[in-house]
Amino acid sequence: MDRMIYTAMSGAKHILEQQATTAHNLANATSTGFKAQVDSFRAVPIVSEGLPTRAFVIDTTVATDFTPGTxxxxxxxxxxxxxxxxxxxxxxxxxxxxxxxxxxxxxxxxxxxxxxxxxxxxxxxxxxxxxxxxxxxxxxxxxxxxxxxxxxxxxxxxxxxxxxxxxxxxxxxxxxxxxxxxxxxxxxxxxxxxxxxxxxxxGSNVNVVDAMVNMISLARQFETQMKLLENAENNANKASQLFSLG
Structure with missing residues (x-):
């Protein structure tokens, strides 16, 4: 259960950061000479005394799309x-x-x-x-x-x-x-x-259509992470009920 919480929590956190980056790009879609920002993520296992069964999602870098604009x-x-x-x-x-x-x-x-x-x-x-x-x-x-x-x-x-x-x-x-x-x-x-x-x-090299599609995709991904956290909470409650019966 706790593995699900670690993964969903860190994933939701960085989805919000990526949404902020995409919103920043959209806000500069008409800014002269603006270069879009690009987020990059990777999973990092949590090393502890126990088994390495938990992982965090981290933002490896905020890169830049240097493609020339129109x-x-x-x-x-x-x-x-x-x-x-x-x-x-x-x-x-x-x-x-x-x-x-x-x-x-x-x-x-x-x-x-x-x-x-x-x-x-x-x-x-x-x-x-x-x-x-x-x-x-x-x-x-x-x-x-x-x-x-x-x-x-x-x-x-x-x-x-x-x-x-x-x-x-x-x-x-x-x-x-x-x-x-x-x-x-x-x-x-x-x-x-x-x-x-x-x-x-x-002009700016931000593609407004791609950015809007990315925003919708990120919103759906965030909802998925929230559902995983809800499932983890439900599983914990059911486990507590079973233990109380025992």
Whole structure:
């Protein structure tokens, strides 16, 4: 009986955690550049003085689906989408380097190129500064150039190149802010082979239909675990009745 309780209890606990992950994915189905989270589970036997007849279900890791999302055209000069593999390097508020696929950019009041969330976009030589009254164009290699809006015609000036990196995805970890960084915390090297599409954004790679089906499946699995716990309780009550008769 107690073996059933151990298995059903731990299974129900982690089903709830997987439902939370799936709900988080669904909530970000329209988030630019979002990468879906994936749960992985395994059974672990309980080793004690008795026989190893009990097992727990544990969450081995929360992995990430790095499949690229759909590229959606926006015709906005400061929107970029990475084509294929790769990441945009940004600077966290604590000064550390992180990586994102969200290419919705803006220029703050100080002329610094930032993400829509206010994080500084890193260039090959540090932050990229945009002169005032300039129109911005971003090339396929991430080169940022400007043209004066005041003087017509005016020459094109290159002000920097966005740092684009392509580290091994197995070495990336997701932070609580949704950004990725390397496991050792060291900055990744810039990759000149990465190309971006200007005037476009990458959509989330969450498949809404699959996520909804998964939610329904998890709900049914949770009900099954609850029924197992009810059966264990009924068996215990009947056993107590038999012992009392004896």
């Amino acid at each position: 590229i959606i055209g926006t015709s906005r000069d400061l929107d970029i989408a990475i084509q294929g593999r790769g990441w945009i390097a940004v600077q966290r508020l604590d000064g550390s380097e992180a990586y994102t696929r969200n290419g919705s950019l803006k220029v703050n009041e100080n002329g610094i190129l930032q993400t829509a969330d206010g994080l500084t976009v890193l260039g090959d030589g540090g932050p990229i500064t945009i002169p005032p009254d300039e129109r911005i164009a971003i090339g396929r290699d991430g080169t940022v150039s400007t043209v004066s809006r005041v003087t017509v015609p005016s020459p094109t000036n290159i002000v920097g190149r966005i740092k684009l990196v392509n580290p091994d995805e197995s070495t990336l970890v997701r932070g609580t802010d949704g950004l990725f960084s390397t496991q050792n915390g060291q900055p990744a090297q810039a990759d000149a082979n990465i190309q971006v599409a200007s005037g476009a954004l990458e």
